[in-house]
Amino acid sequence: MEHNVVVIGAGYAGLSAAVRAARAAGRVRVTLVNEREHFVERIRLHEVAAGRRPTGRPLRTVLKGTGVSLAVGRVTDIDTERQRVRLTGADGDREIGYDTLVYGLGSGADTSSVPGAARYAHTLAGLGPAQALGDVLPRLAAERATVAVVGGGLTGIETAAELAEARPGLRVRLVTRSEVGAGFSPRGRRHLLRVLDRLGVAVTENAEVAEVRADGVVLADGSEIPAGATVWTAGHTVPALARAAGIEVDAAGRVIVDGTQRSVSHPDVYAVGDAARAAGPGGRPLRMCCAAGLPMSFEAARAITARSAAREPRDLRFRYYLRCVSLGRRDGLVQFVAPDDTPHPVVITGRAAALVKETVVRGAAAFSRGATLPPARRPRTPVPHMAEEGAPFPTA
Ligand SMILES: Cc1cc2nc3c(=O)[nH]c(=O)nc-3n(C[C@H](O)[C@H](O)[C@H](O)COP(=O)(O)OP(=O)(O)OC[C@H]3O[C@@H](n4cnc5c(N)ncnc54)[C@H](O)[C@@H]3O)c2cc1C
Known part of the structure; x- marks a missing residue:
């Protein structure tokens, strides 16, 4: 009998895991569940905000010939006792049973840590929010207004640079609690700062944002940065479904997995991508990025197909480059x-x-x-x- 694999989340990691696991057709049958009918190229969302047309493809087209079945709907519950996921979609509510579940629900922007961020800040958490930001930028550029980009990590840097280049009228200010590009080499950091400067991006470092308002941000020292729009890129959050289901998660809610991406509490559950907490080099958790999420998906697919053939897979070998x-x-x-x-x-x-x-x-x-x-x-x-x-x- 075929092993019934259900993958939830068709981002980079979930889609990749589904397509790869389905190559063991005959032993493994795969259903991919996603809340939308399209694959979203999330790492291009700052480009979308800057005016680029979204490049995502319909999942039905992507999955043609792969053997993977698609179920469109939002997963609302995981019942690990009955091995079922509940989803809600255009056809109403329904349940899908699994032998093995792959959890690949990704992450979103964490706007809960600062008052006003959830209400007033734009995010790049998905296609809708990125397009909503893109919609207001032409007017703000015409008014020569300021856009405050909060967060000096990769997403914040890329977003500030992209918006400044695409909308020269805009005044872009990058606000971060530490230093821009703190984790880069001195040469790398110098280049980041040089290019941001050339693009006209103002940089405010070592500044803690304490509140987001409709008309800008307030810093912890009480000073204000007026802005026509604020973009929040400071921190990520993951869906609460795994925790609610009793699957062992870390403090952030990421599913804790072993070297084969298998949940340490539920052997019939695997997790991949941003929603998984896998140990990387030196035992430190792998970063939330495609470079980690895709190898995780390769490993999960390999482990599931190996175990379906009663073989024991080897652990993921991962290094950064x-x-x-x-x-x-x-x-x-x-x-x-x-x-x-x-x-x-x-x-x-x-x-x-x-x-x-x-x-x-x-x-x-x-x-x-x-x-x-x-x-x-x-x-x-x-x-x-x-x-x-x-x-x-x-x-x-
Ligand atoms: C602007 C931006 C730029 C970035 N640039 C880079 C970069 O250059 N390099 C890099 O490595 N990383 C980058 N990242 C991070 C990268 O996008 C993530 O690490 C990556 O998308 C994680 O892949 P994933 O498959 O785990 O999750 P996602 O890509 O987030 O996919 C999760 C999927 O699950 C679906 N989903 C979520 N909840 C449910 C539910 N309840 N029911 C059904 N479906 C659900 C979502 O709709 C989505 O399709 C960037 C992120 C942003 C926002």
Whole structure:
């Protein structure tokens, strides 16, 4: 009898896990559940906010010929006793049973930590919010208004640069509690600051945002930054469904998994992507990024198909290679890193880096649809290609 695998969440990690697990057709039957009919290229959402047309594809098209069945609906409950998920969609409520569940619900923006953020701030948590931000920018640019981007991590940096380049009338201010690009090498950080400056992005570092209002942000020292719109990129949150189901999670709600992406509390549950907490180099949790989420999905699919054939899979072997940052469409930063993600002095900057980043972004979408690299073309060096087994896999 076929093993019934249900994957919830069709982001990079869930889609990739579903397509790969379905290759064991005959032993494994796969259903993919997603709240929307389209795959959203989430790592392009800052581009969408800046005016780019969304590039996501209909999941039915992506899944053609893969053997994966699609169920469109929002998962509202997981019953681990009865091995069923409940979803609600256009056809009303229904349940789907599973032998193995893959939890790939991703993450969203955490707007709960500061008063006013949930009400007044824009986010890039999904296609709808990114388009809503994009809708207000032409007017704000015409008024030469300020947009405050809160958060000095990768998403904040990419967003500030993208908006400033695409909407030259806009005054963009990047506000962060620490330093912009704190985790980069000195050369890398210098490049980030130089490009932000060239694009006209004002940077406010070491500033704690205490409140978001309709007309700007208030800092912990009481000073105010007036803004026509605020974009919140400071922190992520994950869905509460795993915790509610009694699956063991960390403090943030990410499912704690072993080296094969299997839940440490529920052997019939796997987790992949942002919603999974997997131990990486040095035992530190893998970052929320495609570069970690995709290898997690490869591992989950491998482990599920191996176990369906009564074989024991080996653990995921993971190391970091690169961090890639887009700085608008014509510049970027590629930061080489040690296996544990600490930065090397070596960086690539400028157009070459923008090209690398674009290649990696396209590669992430292709890999989530099931692309593999022929063994002969696997790179010897950590360039922007991706490989499956034992994987050099760059950080987009
Ligand atoms: C603007 C931006 C830029 C980024 N740039 C980079 C980058 O350059 N490099 C990088 O590595 N990472 C980047 N990231 C982070 C990256 O997007 C995430 O790490 C990645 O998307 C995680 O993949 P995932 O499959 O775990 O989740 P997601 O891509 O978030 O997918 C989750 C899926 O689950 C669905 N879902 C959620 N809840 C439910 C439910 N209850 N029922 C049904 N379906 C549900 C969602 O609709 C979605 O389809 C960026 C993020 C943003 C916002």
